[in-house]
Amino acid sequence: MADEEPGINTGVLLFIPYREMERRVFAELASRGYDDITLSQGRVFQRVAEGGSRLTDLAEQARITKQSAGFLIDRLEEAGYVERVPDPTDARARLVRAAPRGRRVIAEAAEIVAGIEAEWAAHLGDRDMADLRRILLRLREITDPYA
Amino acid sequence: MADEEPGINTGVLLFIPYREMERRVFAELASRGYDDITLSQGRVFQRVAEGGSRLTDLAEQARITKQSAGFLIDRLEEAGYVERVPDPTDARARLVRAAPRGRRVIAEAAEIVAGIEAEWAAHLGDRDMADLRRILLRLREITDPYA
DNA sequence: CGATTAGATCAGAGAAGCTGACGGTATTCC
DNA sequence: GGAATACCGTCAGCTTCTCTGATCTAATCG
Numbered sequence A, B: 001m002a003d004e005e006p007g008i009n010t011g012v013l014l015f016i017p018y019r020e021m022e023r024r025v026f027a028e029l030a031s032r033g034y035d036d037i038t039l040s041q042g043r044v045f046q047r048v049a050e051g052g053s054r055l056t057d058l059a060e061q062a063r064i065t066k067q068s069a070g071f072l073i074d075r076l077e078e079a080g081y082v083e084r085v086p087d088p089t090d091a092r093a094r095l096v097r098a099a100p101r102g103r104r105v106i107a108e109a110a111e112i113v114a115g116i117e118a119e120w121a122a123h124l125g126d127r128d129m130a131d132l133r134r135i136l137l138r139l140r141e142i143t144d145p146y147a
Numbered sequence C: 001c002g003a004t005t006a007g008a009t010c011a012g013a014g015a016a017g018c019t020g021a022c023g024g025t026a027t028t029c030c
Numbered sequence D: 001g002g003a004a005t006a007c008c009g010t011c012a013g014c015t016t017c018t019c020t021g022a023t024c025t026a027a028t029c030g
Helices: A010-031 A039-045 A055-062 A066-078 A100-124 A126-143 B010-031 B039-045 B055-062 B066-078 B100-124 B126-143
Strands: A082-086 A094-098 B082-086 B094-098
Touching: A010 A039, A010 A100, A010 B010, A010 B100, A010 B126, A039 A055, A039 A066, A055 A066, A055 A094, A066 A082, A094 A100, A100 A126, A100 B010, A100 B126, A126 B010, A126 B100, A126 B126, B010 B039, B010 B100, B039 B055, B039 B066, B055 B066, B055 B094, B066 B082, B094 B100, B100 B126
Parallel strands: none
Antiparallel strands: A082 A094, B082 B094
16 A cells, blocks of 8 residues: 555545545635535535435435435535425425525536646546546446446 | 536546445455544555655645644554654654554555455456556646645 | 335534644754 | 744644434335
8 A cells, every 4th residue: 555656556546636626626616705615515515416306315425324414405505505495206305406506606616627627638638538537437337336 | 517427527437436445445344353443544544654654744645634634643543553653864753654453454455455456457358447547647647746 | 094114304422624823843044 | 053944743622524323204005
């Protein structure tokens, strides 16, 4: 687990760029005024689907308990990023969906991500960038239970 | 940030296999008796260099404050994974290095990681697995300030 | 209908991260 | 050499996040 170049753990190799992407997106969003959202909240928020998501599903996808997800969604709701509406198909459930402020931050985050991906593509070359995404999509088949 | 297959954020794509690798390694270690180490502790412990590391360096590499790193190292020390010794080259500093129990867990974790990487290679093919690592190493050049 | 399952919440606790401030040691600069 | 500065680690206090366990209501199944 030390530092010989070729022997470095593939997990760590995946983590490094992921973390850097996350850090830069959050820093940039904060500087644009979205400074009332945390990393953990963002990880859950990312999973909110277009038509709304159930709390339990969000928890599963983010790999946290539904209680933790509820805690984070409460904060996102207070800050105006999401809203909870009744699920018309199941009276036990409520749907979490993006509120207006949430939709704006989604659009801005997408811009920022696109900019960073462009930087990466410039460094790697378009060929390797495309290969990276293709291989990661295939890897997802065996590593994402909620694909 | 939603779910169209081709548009999925590259950061998320990196995160999925990373998280799965981490989860499996920790689950397997726990089942082998190393159940007194947490994810956060592991993330710092991974960075402890062969000859010992300074707390400040570990914090920088793990991207947490030195106070947080100190907290985690305290726990790792109590559990017998690391020990702190004076730094012979600087009386202000102490070196954190692996204790015997720590060296054993490093060896076992390496085995587990190798097994998972073999699974991934079997799914992707050796060619794509090698490409993945090669591309990630190049990506590290612009995403790891502590490479 | 009654029993079980599923969605969400409440309550309490522990882990882990942060900022700010401090004492001790090195280094740098006059 | 001495003063100013920077660095290493720690203490103190707080917030955020995550967990386990229990509870409530609604849906579903026999």
